[in-house]
Amino acid sequence: MEELNRCFVGIRLPQEAQAKLAEVQLAIRHKAGSDVVRWSNTAELQIIVLPLGELLVERVHQVMSLLPNIAAQFRPFEITLEGLGGSPSALQPRFPWVGVGGDAQVLMNLHLALERSLMPLLPNYQAKGFQGHIDLGRIKIESEQNRTALGRAIKMSPTGCIYRMAVTQFDLFRSATSSGGVHLVTEGSYPFPSF
DSSP states (O other): OOSEEEEEEEEEOOHHHHHHHHHHHHHHHHHHOTTSEEEOOGGGOEEEEEEEEEEEHHHHHHHHHHHHHHHTTOOOEEEEEEEEEEESOSSSOSEEEEEEEESHHHHHHHHHHHHHHHGGGOTTOOOOOOOOEEEOEEESSOOHHHHHHHHHHHHHSOOSEEEEEEEOEEEEEEEEEETTEEEEEEEEEEEOOOO
């Protein structure tokens, strides 16, 4: 583990869900043009429940010690990956995303529980509220033309239910760099009690 680690608590997406999101990326790409967006690697797509920022190794271990008690407060639930949107606006987005539906309120409650318990350990944490979506990429070159093309492509792409999944745990992820680029390392998994 490196001295400083960019970490977040999130929900791991199964490979089948990642494959469905790759299809969505491809559909938008064909409508917006292949050079408009820098697409995220679908193997790295997860639902971010709480970004923790950059943490020292000691702080990562302190966070890990609190996570089992937070997981014990929740039960398994079901979510859907559905709808398309963009941030900061759907008309001229910089980030295309897929929304999270189903029992999304449970994710919000999990976010709040994590925030409440971990904030004392995160001196640089800035509360931004829970973002119930998965970012698919980021616009490459900032221009009104590119943002408009991306917004139009999002509007013209299918927006129904893309994938339905059970959520039985959350994970602590760390961004790691290698010669192949940035990838996610799972530092710990925290299952919800099933009874």
